[in-house]
Structure formats: C-alpha cells, structure tokens
Amino acid sequence: MNARLRPMIRTLLLTLFVACAFLLPAQEIDIQANDDKPIEERIVYNRQSTTHISIHTQGFGAGFKTGRIRTINRTTYWKGEVVSLHAMKEIKSVNLASYSIRPYIYGKLNNVFVLRFGYGEERRIYGKPYWGGVETSWTFEAGASLALLKPYYYYVVVYVPTSTGVDQIVEEQTFDQHDQWAEIVGKAPFTTGLGHIRFSPGLHASAGLRFEFGKSRTRVQALDVKAVAEGFPLGVRIMDGQRNPWFYLTLQLSYSWGSRFNKY
Numbered sequence: 291m292n293a294r295l296r297p298m299i300r301t302l303l304l305t306l307f308v309a310c311a312f313l314l315p316a317q318e319i320d321i322q323a324n325d326d327k328p329i330e331e332r333i334v335y336n337r338q339s340t341t342h343i344s345i346h347t348q349g350f351g352a353g354f355k356t357g358r359i360r361t362i363n364r365t366t367y368w369k370g371e372v373v374s375l376h377a378m379k380e381i382k383s384v385n386l387a388s389y390s391i392r393p394y395i396y397g398k399l400n401n402v403f404v405l406r407f408g409y410g411e412e413r414r415i416y417g418k419p420y421w422g423g424v425e426t427s428w429t430f431e432a433g434a435s436l437a438l439l440k441p442y443y444y445y446v447v448v449y450v451p452t453s454t455g456v457d458q459i460v461e462e463q464t465f466d467q468h469d470q471w472a473e474i475v476g477k478a479p480f481t482t483g484l485g486h487i488r489f490s491p492g493l494h495a496s497a498g499l500r501f502e503f504g505k506s507r508t509r510v511q512a513l514d515v516k517a518v519a520e521g522f523p524l525g526v527r528i529m530d531g532q533r534n535p536w537f538y539l540t541l542q543l544s545y546s547w548g549s550r551f552n553k554y
Contacts, residue, residue, distance in 0.1 A: 333507075333552070335359060338367070340510050340548030346518070346540040349374035353406070359550070363414040368407075369431065375402040375538065377528040385475055392445075392476035397530040399465055400439040401480070404520070406494055408433020418502070425502040429516060437490040437526045443478035446471035465530050492522035496542075507550060514544040 336359050344351045353371020360366060382393040410431030418425040443462045448471045450457050462478045463471060498516020518540050525534035 335507070335550040335552055337553045338365060338510060338548065338550050340512070340546040342371070342514070342544045342546040344371070344373065344514075344542050344544035346373065346542035348378065348538070348540050349376050351542075355410075355546070355548075357412075362417075365412040365427075367410050367412070369410055369433070371406050373404050373406070375404055375437070375526065375528065377532070379529060383474075385473065394444055394474055394477040395442070396474070397465055398442045398528065399530055400526075400528055401442055402526055402528055403438045403440075405436045405438070406433060407435075408494065410496075412500055423503070427500045427502070429498050429500045429514060430496070432495040433493070435492040435494045435520055435522070437492060437522055439488045439490060439526065440480075441483040441486050443482040445475040445478050447473050447475060490522045490524045490526050492520060492526075492536075494518060494520040498542075510546060510548040510550060512546045514542070514546065516542055516544075518542055 338355075338357045338359055340355045342353055342355070344353075351371055351373030353369060355367045355369045357365050357367025377398070380395045380398065383396050384391060384393045408431045410429060410433075412427040412429050414425065414427045416424075416426045441464050443464055445460055446463050448459055448461050448463075450459055458472075460475055461471070462482050464483075496516045496518040498514055500512055500514045502510065502512040504511040520538045520540075522536050522538075525536045526538070527534045
C-alpha cells in the first residue's frame with residue numbers, strides 16, 4: 291500500500307471507531323416528554339440544508355447539500371461539491387541552485403479538480419437519545435462528475451542558439467516538452483494554463499456512514515465517512531507515465547454543518 295495512503299486510511303478508521311463508541315448508549319426512541327422540551331425541539335421539520343468540507347485519500351474538497359426530510363428515518367437530498375484529485379506518487383522537489391525556491395512535482399501533467407452533482411439518501415440506523423449523543427445513518431449517493439484538467443507548468447531553462455553562441459532563457463513549459471529544456475527552475479504560477487483547461491465527464495457513486503451530533507434539532511453537525519467510486523470514460527491523466535486511468539476509488543471524511551427548517 292502506498293505510504294501516503296496509509297496515514298489517511300488510519301485517520302478515517304480511527305474517526306469511525308471513535309464515533310461508533312459514542313453510539314453504544316444511543317436509543318431508538320426519545321423518551322423525554324415533549325412538554326419538557328423547548329418549542330423548537332417539538333416541531334417536525336421537513337427541510338435540511340448543510341455545507342461541508344472534506345479530506346479524502348487523494349485530495350480535499352468542499353460542497354453543500356439541500357434535502358427533504360421524508361420520514362423520521364429517511365432524508366433525500368441534492369448535493370454539489372468540488373474536490374481536488376492528486377496522484378498517489380506526487381513528490382515535491384526544490385531546485386536549490388536556482389533563484390526560485392517554489393517547489394514543483396516532477397512529471398506532473400495536470401492539476402485536476404472534480405465537480406460532482408448527485409442525488410442521495412440518508413437512512414437512520416440509531417436515533418439520538420434525549421440527553422444528547424450521536425445519531426447514525428447509512429448514506430447512499432450517485433450522480434454526474436466533471437473533471438477539469440488544467441495543465442501544470444514549470445519554469446524551465448532552455449538553451450537558444452544565437453549569432454554569438456548559446457543563451458540560456460527561462461520559459462514556462464509543460465512536462466510534455468521536457469525533451470526541449472535543460473532543467474527545472476521551479477513551479478510556474480497556478481494561473482498559467484487556465485486558458486487551456488480540458489474537461490472529462492464521468493459518473494460517481496458512494497456509500498458510507500453519517501454521525502450526527504448536533505445538540506439542537508434545528509442545527510446540524512455531522513461527520514461522514516464513505517467510499518467514493520468514480521469513472522471517467524475519457525480518462526483523467528495526472529502524471530507522466532500513467533496509462534490515462536479512467537477509474538478512481540477514494541475514502542472520504544467530511545464535516546458538515548447547517549440547519550433544519552420548514553418549507554410548506
């Protein structure tokens with residue numbers, strides 16, 4: 291298993307274990323009398339909206355969900371998010387002999403960001419007891435993906451023949467042109483190459499567990515642990531030497547916050 295993957299998987303599994311430990315005292319039925327609760331805790335809400343940030347085994351992301359509470363045990367939602375996608379073999383290097391100390395990743399072809407739009411469902415497993423604790427649910431989701439591939443540029447030294455000999459100049463070039471330059475000086479700015487973005491459409495599906503620990507019924511705070519399978523028929527190539535991989539499987543940990551409300 292790749293060395294970069296191991297600590298991320300350990301973190302996800304540890305989070306899952308700790309969250310499960312809190313579920314041991316959970317009860318399926320809230321036994322506190324409704325008359326003892328504040329009015330906002332006695333209302334039945336039918337809408338839910340959240341924002342989330344996430345880390346996964348090949349990058350980071352952020353997004354939102356807007357959903358409808360169908361029953362006490364079932365919520366459906368629409369979701370949109372953007373995540374970065376890195377190769378597992380990315381290693382940063384620095385040319386200490388150059389005037390630039392911007393680290394670069396040797397052999398990288400593209401910065402990749404994936405837009406995901408999907409429809410999902412939460413199915414409650416354990417309810418939250420009246421004194422607090424954690425509510426847990428299964429989550430399932432599927433939808434469309436769109437990968438944005440922005441070429442990764444380097445500052446490189448190029449030898450140019452002149453009438454008096456050979457001059458050295460620094461240019462911005464991609465790794466596809468590595469046979470034309472002598473050495474890498476550093477990484478070019480991220481904005482270089484924005485006009486050459488390419489797109490690769492695809493599909494994704496995910497399944498996992500959701501741990502909701504908000505203290506109020508109107509406020510949502512939750513951790514999601516899930517596996518995401520994603521396919522791109524045209525492929526998404528990140529590094530030189532890859533065979534234009536079309537399938538990616540990642541583990542993702544997300545933190546969500548938001549609110550529940552009524553919309554009639």
